[in-house]
Amino acid sequence: KLLLGVTHLPVVCMNLSQTLRTTQLLLNFHDGQPVFILRPPSALVNFPRPRWPEECEVISDSIQHIDWEPPEPEPFYKPSRRESLLPAADGPGNVVYCSDFATKHLYFTRSRVGGSRGSTSCAKFLVTPPDISLEFESRFESGNLQKAVQVGAFDYELTLRTDLYTEKHTQWFYFRVRNMKAKMIYRFTITNLMKASSLYSLGMRPLLYSETAAKENGVGWHRVGSNIRYFQNCSETNDAGDSLYSLTWTVRFPYDSDTCYLAHCYPYTYSRLQYYLKQITSNPAVASYCDVRTLCQSLGGNIVYVMTITTRGSSPAEVRNKKAVVVTARVHPGETNGSWMMEGFLDFLLGDSDDAQVLRDNFIFKVVPMLNPDGVVVGNYRCSLAGRDLNRNYKTLLKDSFPCVWHTRSMVERLMAETEVVLYCDFHGHSRKHNVFMYGCDRNSKLLKFQERVFPLMMSKNASNKFSYKSCRFKVQKSKEGTGRVVMWRMGIKNSFTMEATFGGSTLDDRKGTHFTTGDFKSMGFYFCDTLLDFCDPDQTKARNEAEIHFRVKTRPTNVLITSGSNSSDSDGLPVHLLHQHRIPEVS
Structure with missing residues (x-):
């Protein structure tokens, strides 16, 4: 001994x-x-089943969707200006689905694989529906429908579950329907949205997935909907006194008695990420230059993965001379477009092209592909299980309450002590503006004023029909001091960005007036890598000339309105479990 x-x-x-x-x-x-x-050594990383708060009821069905691209870009909806609102119901309606058990808990306590071990009696038909009633379900990964009320033969009012342990943040939706009649016109109205404006007022359509269409025709997620309206509810507020808004649309289902899904954006679950990472770790060629490790465990006990991508076998001196790039995504769980961009970025960087090899030879990439797995699993739009927006807490000292961002910041600090980090970027989604664009940080020095604008400008040149430089902003607002972008910039990373991808589509060039697909989002990951090659080219003539011409001729007006994705000041403060108790929640 x-x-x-x-x-x-x-x-x-x-x-x-x-x-x-x-x-x-x-x-x-x-x-x-x-x-x-x-x-x-034991396995460097494993891929356990997702963990849920113990009060969340979860069905055992395995939900999978095929990848598919429409043959032609899908156009925006053009309103006729005659869209009718949902008629007032004669009575309270028939509650055909209700799953609100988890919403009755004030704060997170512990988690389990598979969620609640009790019965699923709270999510059922509360009144036996007639044969024509749709059957709703959302007790699966990333689903978040709380209640469905049948107010007419084919009319349904829907209530979304707010982010767990909050009374806010309803935007993302994802649920399943069955028992439909083909060709009948169904109307859905989501009644508890909280943003005053939406891309649904600018032509965006919801998404539909039909299992029958996928099986028989190989067709996946596609845009649907007519009579689309986004409007403020008359004199209706939530318990906190905030105004509520409704989204209403009609749809025809293509098949009788099909199983269909409706969503705000193309779902990208934690399980899909795990499957993607499994493929990487099982490929010896890719594993030779890509390490997948555990960065930390989330508050709910889910693994936050970190990837190190670089060519190995170099001498220690060569490794030390490599500069670093840090890329993260999905700090906001409802912004699934961020994960699709991340997958495109990784597909390029882990591929066998000459350009990918050049990037791996010259850089060390640190990648956190999903910062908020808890929120993704439970179907939150913005928050973690702390009931707070992680992207306002990068300065936190509460390691146990905000482990994902605390460990990310610490990882970057260690990396900066070893080498120069030339660029940081966090992938996001945007709910009120079309196209893809970036938010950056301007220095006060006039001599350095435009340095942080070069990378976004080059992105706009490489992806001219998707990326809008005019939509980019570089102001550091006080309310954003806790974001990853600003914190990393304050730490000394000169080029620190969030890349925002619309939930809708493009207003540019040959893609004007069309929705983005998963392929479009993934292509932005490709363009990001391509731009990085240009941006870090030893011969800076091209970059310098483009920047000088652009910034000399096209200066930005000083009175441009700054539009952010969301104001999460109402999600700042102590984690909700610390407001109600003095102990840190358990992970059983």
Whole structure:
């Protein structure tokens, strides 16, 4: 025991040919002499099933969707100006689905794989529906429908679940319907949205996925909907006194008795990310230049993965001379477009193209593909299980309450102590503006004023029909001091950005008036890599000339309105579990 430095070493009388084990060493005997061997390391990373708050009821169905691209860009909806609102119901309506058990808990306590072990009696048909009633379900990963009320033969009022342990943040939706009649016109109205404006007023349509269409025709998620209106509810507020808004649309389902899904944006679940990372770790060629490790565990016990991507085998001096790039995504769980951009970025960077090889040879990439797995699992739009916006808490000292952003910041600090981080970018989605664009940070120095604008400008040149430089903003607002972009910039990363992708589509060039697909989002990850090659090219003539011409001729007006994705000041403050108790929540 003294030789091993272990105070609790179980020792069993064994034959000399047998092995004695410690928690750290293997002890063998050879010719009567002890031989100590280090235990082989366990798997560097694993992919356990997602963990849910114990009060969340979860069905056992495995939800999977095929990847598919429409043959032609899908156009925006053009309102006729004659869209009718949902007629007032004659009575309270027939509640056909209700799943609000989790909303009755004030704060997160503990999590389990698979969620609640109790019955699922709270999510059922509360009144036996007639044969024509739709069957709703959302107790699956990233789903968030709370209640459905049938107010007419084919009319339904829907209530979304707010982010867990909050009374706010309804934007994202994702749910399943069955028992439909083909060709009948159904109307859905989501009644508790909280943003005063929406891309649904600018031509965006909801998404539909039909399992029958996927099986028989290979068709996946596609845009649907007519009679689309986004409007303020008359004199209706939530419990906090905030105004509520409604989204209403009509749709025809293509098949009788199909299983269909409706969503705000193309879903991208934690399980899909795990599957993607499994493919990487099982490919020896990719694994030779890509390490997937555990950065930390989330508040709910889900693994936050970090990837290190760079060419190995270089001398220590060459490795030290490599500069670093940090890319993260999905701090806001409802912004699934960020994950699609991340997948496109990784597809390019992990590919076998010459450009990908050049990037890996010259840079160390640190990638956190999903910062908020808890929120993604439960179907939140903006917050973690702390009931707070993680992208307002990068300066936090509460490691146990905000582990994902605390460990990300610490990882970047260690990286900066070793080498220069030339660029940081966090991938996001935007709910009120079309196109893709960036938010950056301007220096006060006039000599350096435009340095932080070069990368976004080059992005706009490489992706001219998707990326809008005119929509980029570089102001550091006081309310954004806790965001990843500003905190990393304050730490010394000169080029620190969020890349915002619309939930809608493009207003540019040949893609004007059309929705973005998953392929469009993934292409922005490709363009990001392509722009990085130009941006860091030793020959800076091209970049310098373009910047000088642009900034000399096209200066930005000083009175431009700054439009952010969301004001999350109402999600600042202590985590809600610390407001109600003095102990840190358990992970069982």
